[in-house]
Amino acid sequence: MATILVLNGPNMNLLGRREPGHYGAQSLPEINKRLTALAKDLGLKVQFFQSNAEHELVERVHKALDEAIRFIIINPAALTHTSVALRDALAATALPFIEVHLSNIHAREAFRRTSYFSDLAAGVISGLGAVGYELALRAVAHHIEKHKDS
Numbered sequence: 001m002a003t004i005l006v007l008n009g010p011n012m013n014l015l016g017r018r019e020p021g022h023y024g025a026q027s028l029p030e031i032n033k034r035l036t037a038l039a040k041d042l043g044l045k046v047q048f049f050q051s052n053a054e055h056e057l058v059e060r061v062h063k064a065l066d067e068a069i070r071f072i073i074i075n076p077a078a079l080t081h082t083s084v085a086l087r088d089a090l091a092a093t094a095l096p097f098i099e100v101h102l103s104n105i106h107a108r109e110a111f112r113r114t115s116y117f118s119d120l121a122a123g124v125i126s127g128l129g130a131v132g133y134e135l136a137l138r139a140v141a142h143h144i145e146k147h148k149d150s
C-alpha cells in the first residue's frame with residue numbers, strides 16, 4: 001500500500017482559529033481525520049507532519065527518502081513565498097508532490113503570488129479550502145493507478 005506524506009508549514013496548527021475568512025473553520029486535526037478516512041477508501045496510507053520551523057520540515061522531507069514515501073502533499077504556508085531550503089529539499093528527494101493552499105494565493109497580496117514550489121510541483125490546488133487536500137489525495141490515487149505498471 002502506497003504511503004503519502006502530508007506536510008503543513010508554519011501557523012497551520014492554528015487552523016480553525018486563524019483568519020477563518022481566508023482559511024476556513026476546520027482545524028488541522030479535523031482536516032487530517034477526513035484525509036485518513038479518504039485514504040482508507042482509496043487504498044492509501046497517509047502520514048502527517050506540521051511544523052512552524054523550516055528546518056524541521058526540511059528534515060522531515062529528508063526522512064521521506066528512507067521511508068518509501070510515494071508522494072507528498074504539501075501546504076508550505078508562509079514558506080511558499082520564502083523558502084529556497086524547503087524547495088531544495090523536495091528537489092533533492094525527486095519525490096512527486098502536490099502544492100495545496102486553502103486560500104487563493106493569486107487573489108491576495110502581491111507577495112503571495114510568488115511560490116518557490118509551483119514549478120516543481122506535479123500540480124497546484126489553491127483557493128478551494130480544506131477540500132483542496134482531499135482533491136490532492138484523489139489526484140495522487142489517480143496518478144498511482146495510472147503508473148502502476150511503470
Ligand code: DQA
Pocket residue numbers: 010011075076077078079080100101102103104105112
Ligand atoms: C496558505 C497561503 C499562504 O500565503 C499563507 O502564508 C499561509 C497559508 C494557504 O493555505 O492559503 O499560511 O498557504
